[in-house]
Amino acid sequence: MAASNERKKLLEVSGLTMDFGGLRAIDNVGLDIFEGEIVALIGPNGAGKTTFFNCVTGIYEPTQGDVKIHPPGGATRRINGMKPNRITALGMARTFQNIRLFPAMTVLENVMIGRHCRTHTGIVRAILGGAATAREEKESVDKSYQLLKKVGLAEVADEFSRNLSYGAQRRLEIARALATDPFLLLLDEPAAGMNPQETHELDALITRIRDEEKVAILLIEHDMKLVMNISDRIYVMEYGKEIAQGTPQQIKENPKVIEAYLGEEAHA
Amino acid sequence: MTHLKRSLGIGLWFMFLTLPLMVVRVNTVSSEVEWRWANLVWAGLCAFAIAWLWQFSIERRAAKRAQVAADAHPQKRKPTLAQRLADDPVLNRRVLLGVGLLAMAFPWLVSSGQNFYHVNVMVSALIFVVLGLGLNITVGLAGLLDLGYIAFFAVGAYTYALLSKNFDLGFWTCLPLGGVMGMLFGIVLGFPILRLRGDYLAIVTLGFASITKIVLENWDTVFGGAAGIANIPRPDLFGIELDGRQKAIYTYYIVLALVALTIVVTNRLKNSRVGRAWMALREDEIASVAMGVDMAQTKLSAYALGAFWAGLVGVVFAAHNSFINPDSFTFMDSAMILAMVVLGGMGSILGVIIASLALKLMPEYLRAFAEYRMLVFGAVMVLMMIFRPQGLINDMRRKYEYDTADKEDTDGGK
Amino acid sequence: MDFEYLFQLLCGGLVKGSIYALIALGYTMVYGIIQLINFAHGEVYMIGAFVALIISGVATLSGYSGLSVLIVAAVVAAIYAAAYGFTLEKIAYRPLRGAPRLSPLISAIGASIFLMNYVQLAQTPDFLPFPELVPEFEFMEPLLQYVSSVDMVILVMTALTMVALTVLIKYTKIGKAMRATQQDQVMARLVGINVDRVISATFVIGSVLAAIGGVLIASRTGQINSAIGFMAGIKAFTAAVLGGIGNIPGAVLGGLVLGVAETLGAGYISSAYEDVFAFGLLVLILILRPAGLLGKAVKQKV
Ligand SMILES: Nc1ncnc2c1ncn2[C@@H]1O[C@H](COP(=O)(O)OP(=O)(O)OP(=O)(O)O)[C@@H](O)[C@H]1O
Ligand SMILES: [Mg+2]
Numbered sequence: 010m011a012a013s014n015e016r017k018k019l020l021e022v023s024g025l026t027m028d029f030g031g032l033r034a035i036d037n038v039g040l041d042i043f044e045g046e047i048v049a050l051i052g053p054n055g056a057g058k059t060t061f062f063n064c065v066t067g068i069y070e071p072t073q074g075d076v077k078i079h080p081p082g083g084a085t086r087r088i089n090g091m092k093p094n095r096i097t098a099l100g101m102a103r104t105f106q107n108i109r110l111f112p113a114m115t116v117l118e119n120v121m122i123g124r125h126c127r128t129h130t131g132i133v134r135a136i137l138g139g140a141a142t143a144r145e146e147k148e149s150v151d152k153s154y155q156l157l158k159k160v161g162l163a164e165v166a167d168e169f170s171r172n173l174s175y176g177a178q179r180r181l182e183i184a185r186a187l188a189t190d191p192f193l194l195l196l197d198e199p200a201a202g203m204n205p206q207e208t209h210e211l212d213a214l215i216t217r218i219r220d221e222e223k224v225a226i227l228l229i230e231h232d233m234k235l236v237m238n239i240s241d242r243i244y245v246m247e248y249g250k251e252i253a254q255g256t257p258q259q260i261k262e263n264p265k266v267i268e269a270y271l272g273e274e275a276h277a
Numbered sequence: 278m279t280h281l282k283r284s285l286g287i288g289l290w291f292m293f294l295t296l297p298l299m300v301v302r303v304n305t306v307s308s309e310v311e312w313r314w315a316n317l318v319w320a321g322l323c324a325f326a327i328a329w330l331w332q333f334s335i336e337r338r339a340a341k342r343a344q345v346a347a348d349a350h351p352q353k354r355k356p357t358l359a360q361r362l363a364d365d366p367v368l369n370r371r372v373l374l375g376v377g378l379l380a381m382a383f384p385w386l387v388s389s390g391q392n393f394y395h396v397n398v399m400v401s402a403l404i405f406v407v408l409g410l411g412l413n414i415t416v417g418l419a420g421l422l423d424l425g426y427i428a429f430f431a432v433g434a435y436t437y438a439l440l441s442k443n444f445d446l447g448f449w450t451c452l453p454l455g456g457v458m459g460m461l462f463g464i465v466l467g468f469p470i471l472r473l474r475g476d477y478l479a480i481v482t483l484g485f486a487s488i489t490k491i492v493l494e495n496w497d498t499v500f501g502g503a504a505g506i507a508n509i510p511r512p513d514l515f516g517i518e519l520d521g522r523q524k525a526i527y528t529y530y531i532v533l534a535l536v537a538l539t540i541v542v543t544n545r546l547k548n549s550r551v552g553r554a555w556m557a558l559r560e561d562e563i564a565s566v567a568m569g570v571d572m573a574q575t576k577l578s579a580y581a582l583g584a585f586w587a588g589l590v591g592v593v594f595a596a597h598n599s600f601i602n603p604d605s606f607t608f609m610d611s612a613m614i615l616a617m618v619v620l621g622g623m624g625s626i627l628g629v630i631i632a633s634l635a636l637k638l639m640p641e642y643l644r645a646f647a648e649y650r651m652l653v654f655g656a657v658m659v660l661m662m663i664f665r666p667q668g669l670i671n672d673m674r675r676k677y678e679y680d681t682a683d684k685e686d687t688d689g690g691k
Numbered sequence: 692m693d694f695e696y697l698f699q700l701l702c703g704g705l706v707k708g709s710i711y712a713l714i715a716l717g718y719t720m721v722y723g724i725i726q727l728i729n730f731a732h733g734e735v736y737m738i739g740a741f742v743a744l745i746i747s748g749v750a751t752l753s754g755y756s757g758l759s760v761l762i763v764a765a766v767v768a769a770i771y772a773a774a775y776g777f778t779l780e781k782i783a784y785r786p787l788r789g790a791p792r793l794s795p796l797i798s799a800i801g802a803s804i805f806l807m808n809y810v811q812l813a814q815t816p817d818f819l820p821f822p823e824l825v826p827e828f829e830f831m832e833p834l835l836q837y838v839s840s841v842d843m844v845i846l847v848m849t850a851l852t853m854v855a856l857t858v859l860i861k862y863t864k865i866g867k868a869m870r871a872t873q874q875d876q877v878m879a880r881l882v883g884i885n886v887d888r889v890i891s892a893t894f895v896i897g898s899v900l901a902a903i904g905g906v907l908i909a910s911r912t913g914q915i916n917s918a919i920g921f922m923a924g925i926k927a928f929t930a931a932v933l934g935g936i937g938n939i940p941g942a943v944l945g946g947l948v949l950g951v952a953e954t955l956g957a958g959y960i961s962s963a964y965e966d967v968f969a970f971g972l973l974v975l976i977l978i979l980r981p982a983g984l985l986g987k988a989v990k991q992k993v
Contacts, residue, residue, distance in 0.1 A: 029990065059993070066567060067992050097569035105567075113667075114553070115674050121550075122557045126569025128550050132578055135549035136542050146549070154679040162770065167676050189569055211411035294774055297767075299813045303748030305820050310749055316813075337787065420793060424800070469978045474795055476728045477977055480928055484970035487925070495963040560791075563993055564831060608921065612804055619797055652808040658801025662794045663786045 016043040018079050019225050020065070020101070025074035027057070027064050027249075034060045036249040037074070040227075042193060044081070047219055047226045049236045051260075052246035053269060058229045059106050061246070062195055066103050067093035081192055098126040102186035103195040106229070108178045110185075112171035116162055119170050119181055120153035123188025156184040159221075160214065176207040180214070187222060189191050194218070196228040200235055208235060215239055237261070245269065280332050288325030295320040324486025334664055361663065380533055384526040393522040396529050400597055402637040403532040404590050409617040409633035410539045410626065411586030416554060416615065417577035417624040420559025421471070421480040424611055429459040429584040431493065431606040433591020438506040438601055439499070452592045459588015464580040471576040487613060493603040505602025508599040509595050515538040528597050536630075539586060543626055546582075548675060555579050556624065609651060619661050622668015632669065699837055700958040701951060702842025703828035706911070707841045708950020709849035713993045714902035714927030715934070715942040716856065717776075717897025723873045723937035724893050725788075730799035731779055732901060733924020734806035735772050735919060739902025740909040741810055743768040744821050751822045769902045775806075777891055785887075803924070811917040818916045821909040852903055853943060856896070860939065865892050873937070880940065922966065926953075929973040935986020944984060 011024050019041040027035040035057045042048050050058050064071040068092040079085045084170045088096050102123070111119050128149055134142050157163045162181040165173060170181060179199050186194055199215070200208045212235055218225055236243065237257045245253040245260060247269045253260060260266055299316040362369055387395040413425045413446075433455035440446040440454065458591070470481045493500045500506070511524050512531055519527060546552045554575045557565040566572050595601050617636050621628030640647040661668070714736050721729045743764040759895045783802040787795040825841045838846070860866035872879040872889045880886050908923070909915045930949045934941025949969060956968035982988040 030987070063993050067569065068563065069990060092570045092571075093566040095637055096569050097567060101570075103567055105564065109561050109564035109567075110470075111557050111564065113560055114556055115676075117677055117679075118553055118556075118675070120569065121553055122565065122568050125550060125557075130550040132546065132551055132582065135546050135551045138545065142549075149550070150677045150679050154677075154681070163681070166679070167674055169674060186569060290778070294771075294778060295813070297745045297771065298738070301749065301958065302814060303745055303752065304820075305748060307823075308752055310752055381729075382917075422793060422796060470974070471983065475792055477932070477981070478930075479796060480728065480925065480975055483925060484753050484929075484973055488967050488970050488989060491964060491967055554711075559793075610803075612800065615797070615800070619801075623793075624695055646958065649808075649812070651804055652812060655801045655803070655805030655808060659783050659798045662790070662798040662801070663783075666794055667816060680736070 026072050028072045046241045049240040049243045050229045056246040068094040074194040078183045081255045100192040102180040102189040102191040106197040110170045117166040120184050120188045123185040124149040160184045175202045194224045194226045200232045284328040287328035288321045291324030292321040384529045394527045396525040405637045406633040407590040408614050409629045411583045412614050413629045414581030419555040423482045424479050425482035427606045427611040428489040429484040429587035429590040433588035434601045436597040437592040437595045438509050455592035456585045456589035460585040463584025467580040484533045509599045628668045640656045700954050702837045704951030704954035708947035710904045710908045711930045712943045712946025713900045715930035715946045717901045718931040719942040720893050731803040735898045736901035736905040737920030739768040739772040740915045742771040743906040765906045769899045772898040772902030773895045776894040780894040795800035818914045841911045841963030935983025938985045941985035
């Protein structure tokens with residue numbers, strides 16, 4: 010991975026461990042992400058992938074280990090135990106495996122929530138109004154609308170988000186996360202519940218986001234075709250442990266990975 | 278046919294349920310047992326009718342949901358009247374103007390000489406409109422279930438009563454102080470408890486309101502105990518002497534102005550970054566914090582602001598009644614304000630105003646209804662949650678103006 | 692330090708606490724299964740007490756009295772409370788499964804207000820005297836300065852009820868189904884448990900316990916009205932939280948601790964502020980140890 014080393018490291022996770030009562034959901038996992046990369050995190054159900062996201066984004070506080078970020082143009086920070094909103098403000102945003110939109114808000118408003126941490130209007134200014142507040146509001150609306158265009162939801166901007174189809178809701182989550190101006194985007198099973206056509210479009214969308222928005226992407230995904238297509242590198246987890254990492258080609262040929270997946274198939 | 282059978286069964290079941298409580302009444306003083314069999318028949322018939330309606334409504338609810346889910350072009354649905362009103366600024370302004378003029382003229386139309394009963398009633402109703410709008414911020418917008426909201430109202434009322442009694446402060450000095458006191462209580466109380474889960478929050482606020490009432494009742498050296506505080510001065514108008522009717526009308530305009538202020542402020546907040554964050558927290562806390570919303574700060578602001586309005590209007594309440602005691606600040610009052618928010622639709626300003634007026638004026642003018650008031654409110658809360666959780670007229674989407682042009686090139690640097 | 696006084700207070704606190712415990716069990720069991728604070732639970736308790744009052748009132752006026760009347764009244768009260776609890780769940784909570792979290796809570800508050808006012812309108816808002824049905828037991832003579840006969844009956848009944856409940860939950864089929872549903876509703880459904888039935892059963896059992904509590908407390912205080920459910924409900928909820936909501940032994944422990952703490956506070960500081968101690972305790976426990984005395988902190992799955 011000589012090529013990667015020349016690039017700037019964005020996220021550096023080492024020795025991450027997370028216990029729930031007696032259950033060790035993540036066991037000593039390490040992971041690095043570099044600028045401009047698409048990295049996939051795969052593994053059978055219950056391997057601890059979502060828990061990994063939750064530890065990195067501040068939803069859970071890891072039992073052990075270090076999560077460090079190196080924001081482009083910012084100081085390196087250790088973010089264990091930091092509140093999720095602060096981590097988002099620092100530049101990491103995520104989507105959720107079980108879609109978590111704001112159902113009674115419009116599609117556009119959903120994205121505008123993503124702008125929350127990049128805008129400043131407080132109660133007093135909201136009440137008094139004024140040109141600066143109006144300008145900020147306008148900027149937020151426009152930026153959000155552009156993002157909706159990017160993910161192909163501009164036509165339904167004024168619709169309640171609960172009325173969208175499954176695939177559209179997943180794309181809306183991506184737009185919402187992008188609205189926070191992240192340098193690293195974490196996607197938890199973005200293709201789940203999508204039909205083949207939608208998955209195919211998602212494939213293009215993710216690459217486009219990486220190129221146009223200049224964000225690195227870490228994604229959890231069960232759709233192997235999608236993963237192999239777009240990832241630069243892949244990490245594989247099983248029962249909370251990291252069992253392999255490498256390029257898609259290396260992963261495809263790794264006997265441990267084949268074992269983990271075949272084993273799962275045999276059980277199912 | 279199955280519906281009929283089921284309804285019959287349910288009717289019988291309710292006759293069984295209501296048998297001891299509605300039929301038998303034991304009078305231990307005169308050692309008599311009163312048997313009211315007629316009630317049983319009524320209970321059975323009502324239950325039968327309601328059961329029939331119920332099954333029908335539940336089916337309709339399911340059908341409606343299925344239809345919405347299957348609707349490929351949700352935008353093409355016919356907009357509701359309220360939605361059209363909100364979307365059309367000209368119509369909107371005209372309606373607003375009309376209502377405003379009517380509200381201004383109201384006291385002169387319904388009062389004369391010594392008869393200003395209707396003005397007084399309307400003052401009480403408008404006080405509850407402000408309360409409804411205030412709680413609407415906390416519960417409706419931010420989703421923080423506050424069952425002790427009336428306590429902040431009490432804080433405002435007692436602030437004025439005590440300050441005017443002990444320090445001779447006037448109404449206009451105390452009005453903002455009442456609001457600030459309400460807000461301070463909100464912050465002090467909210468700070469430790471707002472990180473609790475929604476349902477715990479409900480109980481703790483309930484507890485807080487009960488404690489407030491107990492303290493007011495028992496600490497008589499300061500708060501006058503159960504007897505309360507009397508002779509609270511009415512609002513003053515540059516020292517001009519006003520007669521009873523004029524005082525009532527003057528107070529009316531004060532509350533009306535407060536209502537207008539509340540509407541403007543709530544409306545601005547609702548459509549701002551702050552209001553969106555409140556709503557997001559109401560919808561999904563975890564998603565909100567993951568999108569960068571500071572939960573503690575945002576919740577606290579909603580809670581404190583709701584408390585502010587209650588404190589503010591508490592001052593008016595004390596001044597209007599010129600007498601207060603702890604009995605005005607019971608759980609049932611909190612529940613009534615909550616019913617206003619629920620009925621009006623969580624977060625809907627127009628809805629809450631209408632619901633507040635309706636719930637406050639109906640018992641006043643329909644005396645027969647007054648007795649059954651709380652019974653009906655309770656039922657309404659259950660039914661609304663099941664059949665119209667969005668409230669009577671809340672199905673509104675805010676539409677924003679946006680540039681539809683592509684901005685790829687100008688948007689280069691983020 | 693006056694130990695006799697202290698001991699009296701402790702006994703009084705335990706008696707009170709065991710009533711709280713009986714009601715708290717209903718809260719905790721329902722919460723454990725559907726994560727809902729059943730605000731109307733206090734009202735079910737009140738209805739239990741009222742039904743018992745009506746039955747025993749009719750019986751007393753027809754010339755019967757004594758412990759047997761109390762037992763009959765308690766049984767009928769339990770049946771009615773169960774019926775109300777069952778109906779309550781069907782009407783106010785079942786249609787709201789899967790609704791936003793605030794909806795069932797508001798529905799519960801509405802149901803509570805409804806039931807309170809229903810009884811008030813159907814009966815009376817005033818306090819009604821509850822007939823004295825527990826005789827003075829002779830063997831109680833030496834203990835009488837600490838616990839009355841009624842108190843003894845309460846303690847014994849509570850203990851028996853707890854044992855019965857434990858057996859029910861540990862060894863019966865429905866008990867096992869309840870525990871399974873509490874752990875994982877989806878899994879329980881998959882292995883063929885009728886979750887709807889389990890939920891109904893939970894309401895029924897909780898309501899029976901509340902009714903027993905209602906009858907016992909009514910025979911102790913000697914009077915009831917339609918508002919007693921409200922305070923008792925909040926107190927019992929406090930007890931459930933204190934012990935760790937969802938945790939059955941916790942509810943019992945919480946009830947006893949709350950009863951004793953309240954009585955001690957009332958006895959040594961001021962009886963007017965009795966309720967303040969209870970709420971103060973609730974706020975403290977929620978801030979310091981939200982999982983309760985016996986509860987385990989669980990992280991919400993995301
Ligand atoms: N909050 C929690 N409390 C207790 N256990 C948890 C919690 N969250 C996750 N777990 C457990 O941790 C393990 C890993 O779960 P996780 O959701 O991270 O798996 P996953 O790899 O995302 O699986 P999937 O592909 O099904 O989404 C599972 O056994 C799960 O039950
Ligand atoms: Mg997962």
